[in-house]
Amino acid sequence: MPVHVPGPVLLHKIPLKFVHDKVTGGGKKAVDQSLPLVPFIDFLIVLIVFLIMQFASSGELLTTIPTIQMPKAQNTESLEISPIIAIDRNIVALDGNRVADTNTLLSNPQMERIEPLIQHLETLKRNWSILHPAEPFPGNVILQADVDIDFRVIKKVMFSAAQAGYANVSFAVESLGGSE
16 A cells, blocks of 8 residues: 555545535635744744833833933932923923923912913822722822022922822932942
8 A cells, every 4th residue: 555645534535516615625725824933933022122121120210301401419219100390491391291481480489380280290190090099199209300490490390299289209310329
């Protein structure tokens, strides 16, 4: 008995045409396709490396503004993920969105609320409470201010953050070493 190439033999010997068409696929494309695993694994490795490179586990500021020269400090702690209020010579921004002008805040010596900042912070607070219903609101905010900014502007920003329920203000600084 000669050796034949193995293949599907079930129902091939039935002389009915519709059975033969169903078994052989009727001239259509095969239903089963092979998946090339090597390119798929390469894609997953590239994706994992990209995600690991983008993940900041130490709480580093991901949105640093090049116009801000931050103060330097010896004793520092790592930051938690919180809203970032950036103050440079021209604008006050919350998470990259402009909420006030620095010169306008400097022109008025009175302690005043920054309404757009308060509204945006209250929106973030409501969103946080929806996402974490069982936890108390921590009220953390990160203040990233230029070295040369007048303290009156920083005081107005801190006052507005406190009015919105953010009492824990952390200052972003450049570490000189000696961190905990």
